[in-house]
Amino acid sequence: MRVAVDTNRYVDFARGDEDARATLELAEQVLVPVVVIGELRAGFALGTKGKANESGLVKFLAAPGVEVVAITEATTHHYGRLFRQLREQGTPIPANDLWIAALVMEHDAQLYTRDKHFSSLPQLSLVSQTS
Numbered sequence: 001m002r003v004a005v006d007t008n009r010y011v012d013f014a015r016g017d018e019d020a021r022a023t024l025e026l027a028e029q030v031l032v033p034v035v036v037i038g039e040l041r042a043g044f045a046l047g048t049k050g051k052a053n054e055s056g057l058v059k060f061l062a063a064p065g066v067e068v069v070a071i072t073e074a075t076t077h078h079y080g081r082l083f084r085q086l087r088e089q090g091t092p093i094p095a096n097d098l099w100i101a102a103l104v105m106e107h108d109a110q111l112y113t114r115d116k117h118f119s120s121l122p123q124l125s126l127v128s129q130t131s
Contacts (some may be wrong), residue, residue, distance in 0.1 A: 003027040003127055006113035007039045014056050023112060031054045033103045034070045035096050069103050078102035093122035
């Protein structure tokens with residue numbers, strides 16, 4: 001399975017959460033949206049363990065099977081459709097999460113997240129939890 005990791009699940013993984021570790025280790029490929037990396041680095045800049053957290057992220061990104069996915073012109077088409085759908089449904093989500101959803105759709109992956117608002121997008125495949 002191709003899994004795109006959301007910020008909160010990467011944090012779980014980095015903190016040693018066994019479910020997060022197992023899920024990411026079982027994935028054939030782990031996609032990391034560039035937006036997630038930006039959110040993580042913003043957190044690192046505000047925290048007291050910035051250098052250690054950055055080191056862990058760099059190691060994670062260099063691991064076999066891990067790929068950073070960036071926003072492209074193609075991503076914007078998914079973003080636009082999802083934005084319209086959410087607005088029509090009256091269920092907006094944060095802009096960064098909308099970009100993450102668009103990247104997940106573009107790369108035909110499952111999203112690994114704890115954020116419940118992604119359920120407003122039924123076409124988005126979410127990783128089912130083992131616990």
